[in-house]
Amino acid sequence: MSKEFAFTIKSICFDENYHPSNNTRITTNFANLARGASRQENLRNTLQMINNRFNSLAHWDNPNADRYALELEIISVDIDVEGKGETFPTIEILKTNILDRKTNKRIDGIVGNNFSSYVRDYDFSVLLLEHNKDQATFSTPENYGELHGKIFQSFVNSxxxxxNFNKAPVICLSVSTTKTYHRTANQHPILGVEYEQDAYSLTDEYFAKMGLEVRYFMPANSVAPLAFYFRGDLLNDYTDLELISTISTMESFQKIYRPEIYNANSPAGKCYQPSLKHQDYSLTRIVYDREERSQLAVKQGKFTEEQFIKRYQNILDQWAANYAVV
Incomplete structure (x- = not known):
């Protein structure tokens, strides 16, 4: 048996008054939106986009398209490796909460949605780049993603x-620009039309090591499919409103982060390959610095290498070797 690491969580509201804390991941998309002269307008417009999309999908008994509002919490997860009370910030996810203005009830949404991780920054922005430096063909290091995947599963099983949470997480990300997706005949009333691909992307494989399956759906009035990573049964384990909370939140973020794909002026066809070089798209009014985020990911990954990977190398190696995936 492997000794379990201790996890602690903290939450902060993501609203128009949100200010990134000093110890938040500087690469997180939330921090990126909440900096600069446009920070409050950015946040206000983002939240309005999310609410508008939610009400367009939850249209029943909602004639004025204003019945619901989403409240978002950023959940930060810290890990104590040695059991001495000294923690390292590990994961950031997002929790949705649904406010029903008609009944004045607050309904739990889904935890997960966006996903940020220090160790993932290290894996993708440091380890993977160094492994492939001056190599003729791309490959992944031995046991790539194993430690990160086991840390995530250890947290979800803790x-x-x-x-703190009643259901398994659902993480919703962009589809891969390296793969081609094919529309199927399967259609879900909330998630929309399902797409499939012939081979998993590097991200799909990485998330599989976190114990998560993936399916791709394009909701009604969307222009590109989203990738949903989940445990269990995505279509039956969650209510319609829970699924809508994830779609509306993450599709809105993707319109900001990747407008070439998710704010394109025409929808994906039967055979679809996403591209960040696509020119026929519209920009939102929200300022987001994608280049800055990429640069900071390397810095954050190197910080993780020094302060977490190297510092606890022996403990982490032994723990990962003995950790039994459920």
């Missing part, structure tokens, strides 16, 4: 998780 008492800390079960004491």
């Amino acid at each position: 008492e800390t998780y079960s004491n």
Whole structure:
């Protein structure tokens, strides 16, 4: 048996008054939106986009398209490797909460949605780049993603998780620009039309090591499919409103982060390959610095290498070797 690491969580509201804390991941998309002269307008417009999209999807008994509003919490997860009370910030995810203005009820949404991780920054922006430097063909290092995947599963299986969240996480990301997606005949009333691909992307394989399956759906009035990473049964484990909370939140973020794909002026066809070089798209009014985020990911990954990977190398190696995936 492998000794379990201790996890602690903290939450902060993501609203128009949000200010990134000093110890937040500087590469997180939330921090990027909440900096600069346009920060409050950015946040206000982002939240309005999310609410508008939610109400367009939850249209029943909602004649004025204003019945619901989403409240978002950024959940930060810290890990204590040695059991001495000294923690390292590990994961940031997003929790949705649904406010029903008609009944004045607050309904739990889904935890997960966006996903940020220090170790993932290290894996993709440091380890993978160094492994492929001056190599003729691309490859991944031995046991690539294993440590990160086991840390994530350890957190989801922990008492800390079960004491705070009722359902397994769902993470919703952009589809890959390296793969081609094919529309199927399968259609879900909320998630929309399902797409499939012939081979998993590097991100799909990485998330599989986190114990997550993936399916791709393009909701009604969307222009590109989203990738949904989940445990269990995506179509039956969650209510319509829970699924809508994830779609509306993450599609809105993707319109900001990747407008070439998610704010394109025409929808994906039966055979679809996403591209960030696509020119027929519209920009949102929200300022987002994609280049800055990429540069900071390398800096954040190197910080993780020094302060987490190298510092706890022996403990992490032994723990990962003995950790039994459930």
